[in-house]
Amino acid sequence: MVINFTTYFWLVFGLIWDMVFKTAPLWVPLVLISFVIWLWFYYIRAVWLLEKPWVLLEVRLPKVIDKTPHAMEVAMSVFYQIRDHGNLLIDSWIKGETRTWFSLEFASYSGDIHFYIRTDKFFKNMVESQLYAQYPGIEIFEVEDYVDNVPYNLPGSDWDLWGTDYKLTGPDALPIKTYIDYGLDKIVDEENKVDPLTALLEHLGTVGPDQQVWIQIMVMASKDRYKTEGKLFGKEGWTAQGKKLVEKLMGRGDKKKDGEDFGELRLSPGEKKIVESVERNLTKYGFDCGIRSLYLYTRPNFTPLNIVGLLGAFKPYTANGMNGLKSDLKTSFNYPWQDPFGWRLARRKRQFFDGYRRRSYFYPPYKKKPFVLSAEELATIYHFPGQVAGTPTIPKIESKRAVPPENLPV
Numbered sequence: 001m002v003i004n005f006t007t008y009f010w011l012v013f014g015l016i017w018d019m020v021f022k023t024a025p026l027w028v029p030l031v032l033i034s035f036v037i038w039l040w041f042y043y044i045r046a047v048w049l050l051e052k053p054w055v056l057l058e059v060r061l062p063k064v065i066d067k068t069p070h071a072m073e074v075a076m077s078v079f080y081q082i083r084d085h086g087n088l089l090i091d092s093w094i095k096g097e098t099r100t101w102f103s104l105e106f107a108s109y110s111g112d113i114h115f116y117i118r119t120d121k122f123f124k125n126m127v128e129s130q131l132y133a134q135y136p137g138i139e140i141f142e143v144e145d146y147v148d149n150v151p152y153n154l155p156g157s158d159w160d161l162w163g164t165d166y167k168l169t170g171p172d173a174l175p176i177k178t179y180i181d182y183g184l185d186k187i188v189d190e191e192n193k194v195d196p197l198t199a200l201l202e203h204l205g206t207v208g209p210d211q212q213v214w215i216q217i218m219v220m221a222s223k224d225r226y227k228t229e230g231k232l233f234g235k236e237g238w239t240a241q242g243k244k245l246v247e248k249l250m251g252r253g254d255k256k257k258d259g260e261d262f263g264e265l266r267l268s269p270g271e272k273k274i275v276e277s278v279e280r281n282l283t284k285y286g287f288d289c290g291i292r293s294l295y296l297y298t299r300p301n302f303t304p305l306n307i308v309g310l311l312g313a314f315k316p317y318t319a320n321g322m323n324g325l326k327s328d329l330k331t332s333f334n335y336p337w338q339d340p341f342g343w344r345l346a347r348r349k350r351q352f353f354d355g356y357r358r359r360s361y362f363y364p365p366y367k368k369k370p371f372v373l374s375a376e377e378l379a380t381i382y383h384f385p386g387q388v389a390g391t392p393t394i395p396k397i398e399s400k401r402a403v404p405p406e407n408l409p410v
Contacts, residue, residue, distance in 0.1 A: 041093065042364065048096035049363060053121040056145050057128070058114055062137035062397045065386045068187055069179040071134040073284075073379035078130040080285045080375075081123070082221045101220035102127075103359045104382040107146055108204035108213045113394045115384065116146070118359055135384055139397055147357045150212065150296055153350055158298045162307050163331045163352035165292040165368070166314060169324040172372035173242030174274075175281040176317040176324055178380040196316035197385055201394065203309040210298040213306060215291070215313070217382055218361040222286035222372050238372040242282045249275050274321050284374035290361035291325070294352060317380065 079102045091097040103118040119127050128140050151157040168176075179185060182194050200215075207213050226241055228234040251266060267275065293313065295306045311327050318324030331349050333339045355366035362370060373381075 044096035069383040072383035076375040104217040106215040108207045163294040167328040174323040177319040210301045212296045215293045218290040219287045288370035
């Protein structure tokens with residue numbers, strides 16, 4: 001007797017369906033319970049995030065800053081807050097608490113550049129104290145959120161946007177080109193200083209009328225999120241990954257006949273420099289990060305050059321053999337058939353704007369996979385420039401503050 005494929009398929013399908021139906025009293029309750037727990041956890045966390053009090057701080061700079069980016073690296077320690085919760089059951093599952101995060105931001109309004117830091121209100125005084133300690137001449141003000149001043153996606157609005165987020169070009173532990181590589185760890189003559197941030201600020205200063213450019217760097221103390229090799233359960237952090245990267249770069253394990261390891265001797269000067277950079281990076285605080293940018297404009301004033309500027313905003317931090325940052329997801333499609341009616345593009349633009357407005361990256365509703373930057377790398381990307389950034393559209397403080405406000409905690 002010959003059984004054709006169709007008959008065989010329905011025979012197997014019937015057996016499987018019969019098994020599923022008979023075991024339903026066992027697995028259906030488990031599925032429903034898991035779904036209810038997940039739904040509750042999602043709901044309580046969303047409520048906690050919505051009710052969390054945030055403040056936006058604007059940092060205004062003096063005419064001259066004689067500090068190196070190392071001052072910002074020291075200040076970055078205030079953003080390394082590792083407390084997830086006190087009591088797992090109560091704080092996480094009942095209250096919905098999460099590890100806190102911060103947002104370091106640049107914004108250009110028709111070429112007028114501003115520096116912002118968004119923080120949980122609980123950490124406001126700590127952030128101010130750390131910044132004043134490292135930059136005594138600055139002034140910090142609590143301001144209204146600038147994103148509310150653009151009527152994007154409202155009836156009758158003529159505003160449109162282009163956006164992108166960024167990702168690393170290599171492993172997290174492999175560093176980008178930092179201020180130390182540029183020689184900015186030492187105070188040098190301003191005329192001979194090369195600050196990679198200057199190019200970005202100069203671009204932001206050229207943004208024309210009825211146009212804005214926003215750049216947002218989300219930071220949170222890094223979590224263990226890499227699967228541990230050889231183990232069914234367990235995760236490891238970026239430092240463990242970095243040590244494995246060093247082992248790979250050093251070629252350790254490639255033994256000569258006499259059993260000696262000549263990995264280090266085989267490295268070229270350039271390769272040794274990379275290994276040294278990785279090992280230096282691993283001694284710093286590590287932050288889970290996400291970076292996104294938006295170019296907003298009224299349609300008659302659209303300038304394609306501003307998109308080009310954002311696509312290459314982080315190129316100065318890339319070097320051969322090292323890591324870098326490049327554009328990832330964008331509010332555009334490569335081919336017409338990917339979005340023939342424009343619905344996907346409109347939805348993506350709304351999501352980019354809403355994600356920026358909410359500063360949502362590590363948690364729903366716009367949870368994405370972060371990458372790790374060390375405090376040194378972060379200070380390279382976000383610091384307060386000296387005279388080398390002579391952009392006239394950066395507001396300057398006319399008089400220098402002598403000491404921080406007395407009411408700030410020590």
